Amino acid sequence: xxxxxxxxxxxxxxxxxxxxxxxxxxxxxxxxxxxxxxxxxxxxxxxxxxxxxxxxxxxxxxxxxxxxxxxxxxxxxxxxxxxxxxxxxxxxxxxxxxxxxxxxxxxxxxxxxxxxxxxxxxxxxxxxxxxxxxxxxxxxxxxxxxxxxxxxxxxxxxxxxxxxxxxxxxxxxxxxxxxxxxxxxxxxxxxxxxxxxxxxxxxxxxxxxxxxxxxxxxxxxxxxx
Numbered sequence: 001x002x003x004x005x006x007x008x009x010x011x012x013x014x015x016x017x018x019x020x021x022x023x024x025x026x027x028x029x030x031x032x033x034x035x036x037x038x039x040x041x042x043x044x045x046x047x048x049x050x051x052x053x054x055x056x057x058x059x060x061x062x063x064x065x066x067x068x069x070x071x072x073x074x075x076x077x078x079x080x081x082x083x084x085x086x087x088x089x090x091x092x093x094x095x096x097x098x099x100x101x102x103x104x105x106x107x108x109x110x111x112x113x114x115x116x117x118x119x120x121x122x123x124x125x126x127x128x129x130x131x132x133x134x135x136x137x138x139x140x141x142x143x144x145x146x147x148x149x150x151x152x153x154x155x156x157x158x159x160x161x162x163x164x165x166x167x168x169x170x171x172x173x174x175x176x177x178x179x180x181x182x183x184x185x186x187x188x189x190x191x192x193x194x195x196x197x198x199x200x201x202x203x204x205x206x207x208x209x210x211x212x213x214x215x216x217x218x219x220x221x222x223x224x225x
Contacts, residue, residue: 006076007053011039016048018216019088020126021077023098026064029057034190035095038128041205045213048088052077054098070101071108078105082121091216092125096163096189099127100142103153107145115150123151124178124219126212129189130155131163132172138165140172149178152222154215156208158187160194180220182211 009030020042024035030051042049054073056064064070074092081090092102106125109115115122133139146153153176157164166183173179184204186197191204199207 005055005058006073006080007058008077008080009039009051010049011043012048013043013046015046016088017046017213018048018091018123019081019085020047020049020091020093020212021074021081021102022049022051023074023077023094023101024051024053024057025094025096025098025129027062028095029053037203037205038095038208041203041209042212044206045209047209047213047216048085049093050077050081050084052080054101064097067101067104070097071104074101074105078122086121088121089123089216090121091123093127095128096131099125099130099155102127103130103143104145106151106153107148110148110150123216125151125153126215127153127155128208129161129164129191130157131189132157132165132168133163135162138168140168140175143172143176146172146176146179149176150222151178152180152215152219153178154180154182154212156182156184156211158184158189158191158193159197160186160188163189178222180215182208184208 030053094102102125109119169181186194
């Protein structure tokens with residue numbers, strides 16, 4: 001589906017408990033096998049999801065031109081979701097770069113003064129394989145915007161992810177009360193797990209989807225910031 005040059009796809013279970021807007025990583029697209037498997041696993045636990053392409057992908061570019069343009073694209077996807085599914089609670093989400101952009105949009109919305117009115121159905125952010133820092137350069141310089149969050153944020157990162165130091169993940173949460181974290185055992189940035197850490201009873205996507213469902217079902221209470 002294309003809406004105002006924004007390409008989308010969706011997985012909608014019969015009785016969804018919420019809707020996630022699911023944005024792709026910087027070098028992938030909504031049709032990547034990883035995004036499709038994540039989308040399907042979320043739908044299996046009654047979490048509807050709307051995937052979309054950032055416009056640079058449909059324009060043939062390999063990587064994003066600017067963070068601000070990506071936030072604008074994400075806000076257009078949010079408008080589509082709000083208009084199409086007005087009765088569902090909405091969570092901004094995404095893999096890697098998509099999750100980073102979701103956090104920027106949530107921060108911007110929290111500062112509009114309209115969270116209780118226009119954006120009352122936006123409940124928070126779920127980020128998969130959040131790129132906490134560039135590979136090999138551990139720091140938290142790109143997360144200053146999280147200090148103003150008034151809605152909860154959950155992020156996942158693999159224990160082998162070179163862009164997610166566990167120590168910095170813990171620091172990010174301890175310094176930002178809105179943030180919560182799950183470490184995915186043995187997983188890299190694409191959620192590929194080592195043989196010894198795989199659970200034979202469920203895929204890594206099911207593991208992540210189950211924890212997403214539980215977080216959404218009972219999100220942490222936010223104190224006034």
